[in-house]
Amino acid sequence: MGLRNCPEEFGLVTRALHWTMMVIILGQLALGLRLDSMEPGLANLWLYGLHKTIGFAVLALILIRIAWHLASPPPPPLGPHGPTFWIARAVHWALYLLLIAIPLTGWAGSSATGIDVMIADRWTVPPLVEASEEAETFWFGLHDILTKLLMALIALHILGAVKRQIGGDGTLTRMIRGKA
Ligand code: HEM
Numbered sequence: 001m002g003l004r005n006c007p008e009e010f011g012l013v014t015r016a017l018h019w020t021m022m023v024i025i026l027g028q029l030a031l032g033l034r035l036d037s038m039e040p041g042l043a044n045l046w047l048y049g050l051h052k053t054i055g056f057a058v059l060a061l062i063l064i065r066i067a068w069h070l071a072s073p074p075p076p077p078l079g080p081h082g083p084t085f086w087i088a089r090a091v092h093w094a095l096y097l098l099l100i101a102i103p104l105t106g107w108a109g110s111s112a113t114g115i116d117v118m119i120a121d122r123w124t125v126p127p128l129v130e131a132s133e134e135a136e137t138f139w140f141g142l143h144d145i146l147t148k149l150l151m152a153l154i155a156l157h158i159l160g161a162v163k164r165q166i167g168g169d170g171t172l173t174r175m176i177r178g179k180a
């Protein structure tokens with residue numbers, strides 16, 4: 001079983017990163033939505049801490065994934081270079097960009113509250129912006145919009161993958177087993 005990607009196949013590292021990150025990101029989206037319906041207080045502060053820690057883990061993992069794909073490029077989408085091919089490519093790129101931008105906006109919004117931003121209640125990260133109510137509203141507003149965009153693109157991504165698999169080109173099989 002190859003660790004690296006080949007021109008036609010997904011290697012084990014890419015597949016493991018894809019499915020592990022999928023679980024983490026779906027959990028993180030659900031947790032974020034839960035936080036949005038809460039008032040921060042002593043009883044639920046740990047949930048905010050958990051969301052921030054998972055957010056930093058996503059940021060680290062997406063940077064590792066990009067570095068890995070520079071070292072071992074993944075195969076392009078299957079099939080002719082028609083609109084579906086380019087839409088799939090564009091959605092993949094947009095997902096990468098959002099998975100960098102979303103943690104950064106969450107980090108900026110949290111910095112703007114003036115409270116120390118911590119990873120795992122242990123390591124304090126430097127603030128990205130100065131504390132102010134305007135900055136807090138702006139960065140969390142952007143965090144909110146970008147997470148909604150992420151949800152829409154994930155839905156599109158899943159629809160595309162399932163549609164192509166049903167169409168019989170083996171797109172989904174390739175991300176599960178490596179080969180189409
Ligand atoms: C990929 C990573 C992340 C995802 C998918 C994500 C997702 C979300 C979602 C869906 C919400 C609810 C937004 C709303 O409806 O207003 C939210 C809120 C929040 N996020 Fe994130 N987040 C991520 C990373 C981070 C990071 C790294 C931090 C901070 C260091 C952070 C801090 C927060 C905070 C404090 C809230 C609550 C904001 C409020 O009460 O208005 N997030 N997040």
Ligand code: HEM
Pocket residue numbers: 014018021022023025026074076077078088092093095096154157158161162171172173174175
């Ligand atoms: C949080 C959710 C998800 C994210 C962020 C995500 C992201 C990505 C990205 C960036 C790629 C491009 C290759 C790579 O970088 O590894 C990809 C490929 C792929 N994803 Fe996802 N994915 C998610 C969920 C899913 C789900 C639920 C399915 C299955 C229904 C799926 C099926 C696939 C398939 C089949 C490919 C290969 C596409 C091809 O051959 O062109 N993904 N995904």
